[in-house]
Amino acid sequence: MIIQSKQTNCILLALLMWNPLMLLLLTKSWGITAVITIVVIAISFMVSTSQSLRVKVWAFNLCALSSIAFHSELLFREFLSDKDIPNLYELHGKYYFNKPFLDKEFRTNEYVSSYKTNCQGYRIDNLSNAYDSVKTCDWLFIGDSFTQGAQVNYNDLYTTLLFRNFPDKIIVNAGISGAGLYDELNYFKDKGKTLRPKVVFLQIGVFNDFFNIKERSATFQDYLMESSNLYRYFAFNFFSTDSLPLGRWTEPFFPSKQDNIDYNILFKDKSKVKISDMKAFRTCINAWKKEVESIGAKLVLFLIPSKEQVSPALLQEVMNRYNIAPTQLDMTAPNRLFENVSKALNLEHYDLTQGFCKSDNFPFFNQDEHLSASGHTIVATELTKHLQKYSNSTKLLSVRNSHDRYPSFYEGNLLYQCQDLDGGYLICSQNLDGTNRQILAKSYEELVHPIISQDGRYLAYTEGNQESSETDVIIRDIVLKTEHRVNNNKQYAAIPMFNHKGTMLALPIWNKNKVTPANIAIYSIERNCIIKTIPSKVECWRPIFTNDDKKILYIQKEKYFKIKSFDLTTGAISEILSLPFDIWDIAISPSGRYIVFAGNKDGNWDLFSYCLKTKQVKQLTKTKGNEWDPAFGTSDADLFYAGTFGINDGVFYKKIKL
Known part of the structure; x- marks a missing residue:
């Protein structure tokens, strides 16, 4: 009994x-608590x-x-949360992201600046859904904090x-603050490769990419920094040994x-450490080349200078404070090393x-070492000059990522739907x-599928929850400033x-019981009623x-969505086009000779044209x-047309030849 009592007391x-x-x-x-x-x-x-006894005392x-x-950690989190230093990174063994x-x-x-990331840790704008992931990309940009750009908003990033400038490319920004070349390489080996980029851009900075070039593994201190708010607070406020004269x-x-x-790569004298x-x-750039080319991609390097290479005044300030003579410096040494290594490895x-x-605007913040919005603009401008071979006739008309969709052209204007920064849905x-x-x-x-009548009198659009298919079609008389719902109380409707x-x-239109599929209805504006319905036992859309x-013309669901035609005079239904993949979003050209549609041929939606005379299908994008x-x-x-390219989206214009 005494032994059992001791065990109980110990527990x-x-x-x-x-x-x-x-x-x-x-x-x-x-x-976790139970375990x-x-x-x-x-x-x-x-x-x-x-x-x-020793075991008991130690235990x-x-x-x-x-x-x-652990109680100190709990107290800090509960009562001093305003003192918390945010943890922005996750450890992944030999790198962090x-x-x-x-x-x-x-x-x-x-x-x-606003700093948001999605479910993968990539930066997103304020309106993007954090649960949306990027599964592939054309261009992958990898670098340190100069690429991550936490000091500017998403719309100001150079990516x-x-x-x-290149609106038909999926561009992913994989910048990691404080990361070295090997940290970035290990990210690429683990995560970057899975995006299957065509071109990998490696940003190199004179600021800190030419020293301490070695592979690192996460230490216990790193894991403690990641998991403990209290330790991070002490580490940043009391343990830090950084000196900023x-x-x-x-x-x-x-x-x-x-x-x-x-x-210091800019300092002429060299030690064994610098030579190493x-x-x-x-060695590291060569390893980068092998890894990138192993997936059939192309590696491109670009160099961002330091503040002191750009500003003579800041260089003089450093020389005075650190007692450095001009003769001790070689301000183009990193540029030559960058050039020589790139040429030796035959890298762009x-x-x-x-x-x-040459920029009129200083590209860095005054105190902070990072790129300002002007600096990101310079990087984008300079890279655009070098990347003209990738440009085409596609133009992005949207000003920012605001989920612009369903464009239509009337009287020289563009009509479209979008979202406001406060989360409201707009028709603009x-x-x-x-x-x-x-x-x-x-x-x-939700306000979607806007359309204006050609005489400019009526605006029609879909209102409601698209995901649950519970939407109404609203028609507004712009002249009389009145509006009403087109479908009755027992129906849902969309895409007028x-x-x-x-x-x-x-x-x-479909019934609210959702037993019957969506069928195409014709609504008379003058009579304010449905005057005809195109009969179908399967769902039909996009009239x-x-x-x-x-x-x-409309699309009808069979094995794949196909284009059908309904004659308003005779009631005859005929098939226009059937393909071995889904067709969606159809439009007729002004001449009436072509149909352009979205088609899911390769697992994503591209645009195609169909010539009504020759019956030929042509892929446009x-x-x-x-x-x-x-x-x-x-x-x-x-x-x-509208489009989504990874995190970016918008309305686009393209000059085409049918």
């Missing part, structure tokens, strides 16, 4: 120090049966100290700006002459130094150059389309009128993104 004492309720508050996980509690009980039982001390640590689902605001005396980071310059000899790093740079490479030096019109933007409708319910006279609407208003919602302008050569 109770351990559970007192490792209270399961406190554990639950800390971990926010029933599973830790069981482990504590098991260890307590084994210690209580031990005959060694008690360890249990007490760890209890103090941006933490997923972050939504932070960074604020200093020089900048305020986002590049998308405006000039009140800013000045790498590759250091206050100590020996550090400059060992680590220069050799390691060549761009040195952006001259573009930075604007000139083709982006000016004279007007909001025609706004709601916090006017005839050219502006007297009728064609739209899919459009032919240019003479005598027929309605072939990208890794999704292009859909085609709409013609004034001629058969003017095509507007």
Whole structure:
């Protein structure tokens, strides 16, 4: 009995120090709490049966100290959360990457930026869904904090700006703050390869990419930094040994002459450490080349200069403070090393130094060492000059990522749907150059599929929840400023389309019981009622009128969606086009000779044309993104459409030849 009592007391004492309720508050996980509690009980039982006093003393001390640590962590999280230093990264063995689902605001005396990441840790804009993942890309940009760009908003990143110039490319920004060349290489081996990029751009910075070039593995301290808010607070506020004599980071310059000899690529004198790093740079870039080319991709290098290479005033400031003479410096040494290694490995490479030096706007923040919005603009401008071979006639008309879709052209204006920064849904019109933007409708319910009658009197659109297929079609009289629902109380409807006279609407309608599939109905605006329905036992969508208003074309579900035709005079139904993949989003050219549609041929949506006379199908786009919602302008050569390219989206214009 005495032995059992000792065991019970030992277990109770351990559970007192490792209270399961406190554990639950800390971990926010029933599973983790249960596992830790069981482990504590098991260890307590084994210690209580031990005959060694030393084991019992050690066990008690360890249990007490760890209890103090975990209760301190809990108290810090609960009562001093405003002091928390955000953890922005996840450890992955030999590299770390941006933490997923972050939504932070960074604020200093020089900048305020919004920093959001998706489920993979890639930066996204404020309107993008964090649960949407990027599965493939055309261009993968890898670098340190100069690429990550946490100091600027998503729309100001050089990778986002590049998308405006190359809008048919899926561009992924895989910047990792503080990462070295080997950290970035290990990311590429583990995650980057899975995106199957065609071109990998490796950003190299004079700031810190030419020293300490070696492979690293995560230490216990790294894992503690990742998991403990309290430890991060002490590490940043008390343990840090960083010294900033000039009140800013000045790498590759250091206050100590020996550090400059060992680590500063711009300092002429070299030690064995610096020579070793220069050799390691060549070795690492060669390893990069082999890894990238092993997946059939192309490696491109580009160099970002340091502040001191761009600003004579900042260089003089560093020289004065660190007692460095001009004769001790070689300000083009990293550029030559970059050039020589790139040429020796036959790699395409761009040195952006001259573009930075010639800029009217200073590309860096004054105190912070990173690129300002102006700096990101310079990088995008300089890279665009080098990448012209990848450009084509595609133009991005959208100003930012606001989920612009369903464009249509009327009276020289572009009509489309989008989202506002406050989460509201908008129907907007604007000139083709982006000016004279007007909001025609706004709601916090979804507003989609907008269309205006050719005489400009009526606006029709879909309102409601698309995901649950619970939507209505609303028609608004712009002149009388009245509106009403087209479908009755027992029906849902979507995707309206006017005839050219502006007297009728064609739209899919289905019963609220959702037993019957969506069928195409014809609605008379004058009579305010459904006057005809195209009968079908399977779902039908995307109706459009032919240019003479005598027929309605629509898509019908069979094995794949195909294009059907309904004659409004005779009621005859005929098949126009069937392909071994789904057809969606059909549009008729102004001449009436062609149909353009979105087709899911290769696992994504591309645009195709179909000649009604020759029966020939032609693929108009072939990208890794999704292009859909085609709409013609004034001629058969003017095509507007919406698209998504990884994280970026918008409305586009393309000059085509049918």
